[in-house]
Amino acid sequence: MTTLAYLIPVALFLGALGLVGFLWALMSGQYEDLDGAAERILIDRDDKADQL
């Protein structure tokens, strides 16, 4: 029972961390262009065209 007292909060905290991380990624526009993101890793970044 005592182990539960800290294991459950720990589990929930880690889960919530993942959730917040996902929501943050969503807010910051990382899901706006999934196809583009997949292709962009092929582009050499020798200029700052990504600044927009």
Added chain:
Amino acid sequence: MSCCAPDAEMALALNRSEAALPSSQEIRLASRALGGDLRQTDLSVPAVHCAACIQTIETALGKLGRVEGARVNLSTKRVSIRWRGDEVPPLVATLGRLGYDAHLFDPEADGKDKTLSELIRAVAVAGFAAGNIMLLSVSVWSGAEGATRDLFHWVSALIAIPALAFAGGIYFRSAWNALRHGRMNMDVPIAVGVSLAYAMSLYETINHGEHAYFDASVSLLFFLLIGRTLDHVMRERARTAVNGLARLAARGAMVLRDDGTRDYLPVGEIEPGMHLLIAAGERIPVDGRIVRGASDLDCSLVSGESTPRSVAPGDMMQAGVLNLTGPLSLEVTAAAKDSFLAEMVRLMEAAEGGRARYRRIADRVSALYAPVVHLTAFVTFLGWMAATGDWHRAVTIAIAVLIITCPCALGLAVPIVQVVAARRLFEAGVMVKDGSALERLAAIDTAVFDKTGTLTLGQPRLVNASSVDPAMLAIAADMAAHSRHPFSKAIAAFAVFAGQPKLEAVSEHPGLGIEATTAGSTWRLGRRGWAGWKARTGDEGKFGGHGGTVLSRNGMIVASFTFEDATRSDAKTAVRQLKDAGVSVEMLSGDIANACGEVARMLDIGSFVPALLPSGKVEHIEALTRAGHRVLMVGDGLNDTPALGAAHVSFAPATAADIGRNAADFVFLRESLLAVPLALGISRKAGQLIRQNLAIAIIYNAVAVPIAILGYVTPLIAAIAMSASSLLVIGNALRLQALGPHTQARSTAPDRRSGIDALAQSS
């Protein structure tokens, strides 16, 4: 273009080649101010589809003066450019040089998709809650007892609160909306079931009870939200793809003031009495009368006439026609809101009937389903009260009945099939606006086609090229390359180098033809009467239509050309397939009877009505509807738009006028008309799968409900039963994906030969 092989979405690039590129004034009008002198322009670039495209475009645009930055969005096939200053950098021209067509799209399509991000957030929250609660529930089912079980229940109750408030909010709002308007939809039983299950579980938890349904209520929301999100993503994808097509309506026009100054004004600010300058290649934004200039007009989108019309000062013009050859100055006779275009929109709104009255299968089922479920639960409660007198037990069992019947499978049964069907159609280049369109399409028994631009391409083709002297044809092709008249384009397609003399001093005479000189000779390509001014009059009229297009040398006719309007590829096959599917096919056109008769004969269409006004098309469709038919309308012109609205369901090609594309339920992006029978086949198959899925859901209920009424359902059984029925309907829906590979193969490799089945255009 430096790209990989063209794929389905490359078909988006299919556009009327004569559609004018947006002018810099138009781009400026459509741009957004970002503060300071910084402005942002969003362009749709349908041909982008790999990393090389992204880099080429971003580098080239970034190097332009005054451009702060450019960013390509590959998913939406758009590029947004930030630039400074008053003058628009040559964005479209730069993209054009790289091989990418760029279009402006409607400004209201701007901004982020709020519903989608709300849905995704709701899925995330519900998924988090469902996962954690399910973990705790498994411990309870495995035998957690006493204080431990209470603790787990309390933690579950706490986690469920944000999930219900945030993710459930979507369903509560929708259910409330439906109830307030006296309707029933699938969200009503969901909202009632979920909230009652939560309330009962909370009561159980407070009283140290054994059974709590927190997991059921939250995982129910999670599953249903996934279905809803998929549905939304599919529709959104179709909408963006349609929005990415070239705008065919002008956004503004150059106004010539009395004092001689010129202003580019948005269409909404143009008033009657103003003078407009319309360059060759532009569309006429409002109704007007020509004051100066002569030209040829392409009226195919407006009236359905396939032959360009010559106009001179004094002639009236309708909004939406395309000015082909010469600059025009016109006096505005009606503001945009009173113009032909706006009149079409009004006619369309007045005609809208069939689809507004249509109720989706899911709504019809739930209108029956919800009362039955709620009544069953209530009767169960009364029955247990009467039998045992234990109200707590009666309530618990009644709520178990509600949960087990909660339409998880039913809520997924319809949208999942429609999402899979829409995906199949998307791969074949057909965009579906919403799920109800698929249901309506499955029910049709009559298909009505427009002629110009739908059954035919609306572009003439030279048919007697083989009988024309190759040297003359080469000269004609060189001359024709200087004009955007459709006949010229048809001739220019035969350009070869055959040692022809170099042309000098090429000039275009609007409404007449093209004149050029070579060493010692004057060549004219155009109307017989103008080009062959020395020809004997006996020759006149030998080639009927178009007054005869000829090439002359020093006034003597040396070659004559005959044109036909080519039918869309596979038009004949498509018509036959529709007939095989038990659909009767008709043709309505604004064009003259002769031209219609030819097309009807070639495509084997039994009945047609020529020379119809837009309202005539609507009346014809309404008459068919009154006679008990369900009518499919396929059309592209402005004059078809009201008919598209009046029909039970409608199709438009990607080359259709903007409002036609917006009015249609389906937009097909490829040239082939086979899209229509393909979509009909898929929609019928989808209808069949939907009925199967509903049957599965009902059988599941028939088995599960008696168990629940007898009081044997525990949270464990509820969780297993609900998941199993959901998986069953999803699996059944996916069968559509695997179905009939041969139909797809036919649609992706259209038989171009049959498109050459051209017809003699006679007007």
